[in-house]
Amino acid sequence: MTAPPALAAEDDAAPAAEAALWAALRRDGSTAAREALFLRYQPYAQALAARIYGGRHSREVEFRDYQQLAYIGLLDSMDRYDPQQGAGFKTFCTPRITGNVLDGLRQLSEAQEQISLKRRLQRDRLSSLKDGGRDGKPAGRKLDALSELAVGLAIGHMLEGTGMYADGEQADRHDGYAAVAWQQTCRSLRQAVERLPADMGKVVSYHYFHSLPFEQIAGILGLSKGRISQIHRAALTQLREKIQPHSPSRTTT
């Protein structure tokens, strides 16, 4: 099997800049350095996940799970890596990322666990989009609440559809005009995400495009998971406003 593009094309440019990032991370625990390093090696981790996914023997585990396990392995490697040992980070992290993915897959091997994971991810995303679920919206505004919920569900579903990886099965599901319309809508949503304030954009991107749980995102950004939850909620509110700018009293779907 040939190496995925990101594996072959990953350059070693600006080693001094990277060394400075590692120094900042090790010396000060700099969250900016941590994030920059994560972003630098995130495509590499994704490529490793893709390579393992390409050689999979079972189709029951989604690429999203491979991706998440690779990112967790990357974060763990970043925490353990010591540049002064002399080894390059790729040399250091590759077996750890691969091992983390394989270990994680082993734990997911039982069909029931796979099903429960998918259910949980879907449920979590749905519940996270349901206006927070506990904001005491007056009963008389049920229709508004329902329309907002529909928009929220659509956002969540589209965000999942804008993932950096798209497998063939998913692409085959949509065809013709419907596929074009869907892709355009997803593209506009992704653009809306890119226009969010930096923190919100990062949280949405990590959570939906990279499938990272709040705790992992908190680790990357150097915040608490509670804070990530707040930013996530605020981001969804802004996305709703961008997609539904006139806040209609009723929404047809």
Added chain:
DNA sequence: GGTCAAATGCCGGTGTACGC
């Protein structure tokens, strides 16, 4: 031994008081 329901623990996300 097998099945089922209740009890319990864990996990991810939310809400809120509080500090800076």
Added chain:
DNA sequence: GCGTACACCGGCATTTGACC
């Protein structure tokens, strides 16, 4: 205004005990 800490919630998995 922003961020943190912490209590809380809901759902799921596991454990435990009663029953057949």
